[in-house]
Amino acid sequence: MNPVTAAALAGAALGLALCALAAARWARPSLAERLSGPRQSPRLTLRPSEGGILSRIGRVGAPLLHAAGLPGRRATRDLRVCDRDAASYLAEKVTSTLAGLLLPPVMGMLLASFGALPEPVVSLLLWVGFAGLMWFAPDLSLNDEATKRKEEMRRTLSGFADLVVVSLAGGAGVSGALTDASANGGGWAMTAIRDALREASLTRTPVWQILRDLGDRYDTPEFAELSASLHLAGADGARVRSSLSAKAKTLRVQFLAELEAKAQASTERMSLPVVLLFAGFLGLLGYPAMSLILFST
Structure with missing residues (x-):
């Protein structure tokens, strides 16, 4: 061509393409179409x-x-x-x-x-x-x-659960332990947890429901486990300290296992460049001898 x-x-x-984009951007329906048609959803707004x-x-x-x-x-x-x-x-x-x-x-x-x-x-x-x-x-x-x-939210949740257990061991209640644990941390993940707990306090919403919604929002199923423990403690009077301690230990062990698996996977990936480098080194050493053998008269 x-x-x-x-x-x-x-x-x-x-x-x-530019004409199609401009027509889609600035096209406006007529008055008859607006009156006859159903009520349209709000147009997508950009910030x-x-x-x-x-x-x-x-x-x-x-x-x-x-x-x-x-x-x-x-x-x-x-x-x-x-x-x-x-x-x-x-x-x-x-x-x-x-x-x-x-x-x-x-x-x-x-x-x-x-x-x-x-x-x-x-x-x-x-x-x-x-x-x-x-x-x-x-x-x-x-x-x-x-x-x-x-991943960052899961790490923050693991540390948050450990802090809650420490606060409960110090004699604080469930609400006080959650508030104290969320106050001792930075980052966007801990800020999200802190804002969720403040919302639960202001709206009189159960804490376990707020935490479950937070897990759904950030696609973190570990929040559901912590929420179930808090719900069990609030509804049935279960021993919340032992339950949260078990959940915190489970989260910590799971997080450490994932870190170890990632480290092993990285180690396995590192072996491929080493093998290729060694093969190239052998080829570099053996090329003169093979060239002399194959092309000698």
């Missing part, structure tokens, strides 16, 4: 003060993706874990997709100027693959951030 023709097609595709440059650039196309049903169920759960709004995520997805569609033609024009343009089929496959990768890049980044936050 001629580079000029490819550039013209890329420009036409970009222009059509310009949040998000990076990707969110600000892709702000125009975010309502289009929102109308298409995005974000999905998994992305919505990860956004809730990361305390992010869907608007910034959709804006980053729009900008990332546009970058995936525009960068390959530009690179193709640069390669064509040097006479190194690949075959049209190969170029098309690379273009589609890069665009697909850029489409899923925000999802991968969001999933990675959500995984890290869930």
Whole structure:
């Protein structure tokens, strides 16, 4: 394909995409449609003060993706874990997709100027693959951030349970032990626990219900175990100290086991570069001798 023709097609595709985004952004229904149709849900609002440059650039196309049903169920759960709004995520997805569609033609024009343009089929496959990768890049980044936050929440919950047991051993009640334990810590995870306990105190909501809701929000099932122990202590008068002590020990042992498993997995991954380095070293040493044997006359 001629580079000029490819550039013209890329420009036409970009222009059509921008026209579609602009039409979806600034289109307004008529008065008759507003009166005859059902009451529409509020339009997706974006907070310009949040998000990076990707969110600000892709702000125009975010309502289009929102109308298409995005974000999905998994992305919505990860956004809730990361305390992010869907608007910034959709804006980053729009900008990332546009970058995936525009960068390959530009690179193709640069390669064509040097006479190194690949075959049209190969170029098309690379273009589609890069665009697909850029489409899923925000999802991968969001999933990675959500995984890290869930791990941090679990670590904080383990330490929080230990502090509650210490406060109970000192003679404090259940509510006082929870408040004291949440006051001795920093970070966003402990702040979330502290705010949840303050909300329970202000709204007269049972603590175990608030903690269970917190676990559902941050996708941390360990909150349900702690909530069950507190519920048992409040409803049946069970020995809350021994129950919480057992839960704290279980969380600590589980967390240490996961750390050990991750360390072993990292050790196993480290063995592959060592083997490759050793194989390369042997090849470097044996190449002169093998070359002399094979190509000697």
